[in-house]
Amino acid sequence: MGCAASKRSRGRGNSKKIRKPKPWRHPEPITRTQLMQMRDEFWDTAPHYGGQKEIWDALRAAAEAELSLAQAIIDSAGVIVQNVDLTICYDERGARYELPKYVLSEPINLIPEN
Template sequence: MGCAGSRQTKGDRLINISRTVKKIRKPKPWKLPQPITKSHLRQMRDEFWDTAPHYGGKKEIWDALQAAAEADLDLAQAIVDSAGIIIQNADLTVCYDERGAKYEIPKYVLSEPTNFIRDS
């Protein structure tokens, strides 16, 4: 393939099959080793997003992932799709950008644990 007069072979057609898009879903319920308050969880999330670009990858992708993590599932799917993010795990814990950079997001950033305690 490549010349004006070339024809697509069976092997070329197999390579050109578009990749399937993984749908985002909520993370499974999880529990921290020790109970946590909502304010402490918020602080942990803020610290993660503040330092995330230092883990590598593009800041724009981290910003898109943060917006997706804080949105409902339909909007999160639209954000991820429009940013060209490749989802490995449907719960967004592992993603890649189009250049192959890996982005890992801890579960505490994506959902709430089952063992909250009230703020005092």
């Protein structure tokens, strides 16, 4: 029997603290509108890559949320995080989910729209 502060009682053991991806650069400068279009296209087609729709929905919600809320979403959905920036995750059945950096953060060469 362990105390409430022991490591065994702190959770499932598959939860990693997530963080934002490192700064990245798109091959060519893009506008926010173009970035949003790329994101929408990815999320519209993501369930066709396999896995469960509920997990894709949780990953989208986490990608669009503040970091602390994203952590809560990932934990409550039972997502197993391989890369702490959420680029590679698994569900409890072992299905792999790969997220491109453009759905998780903005590129450093984002150009302003007029």
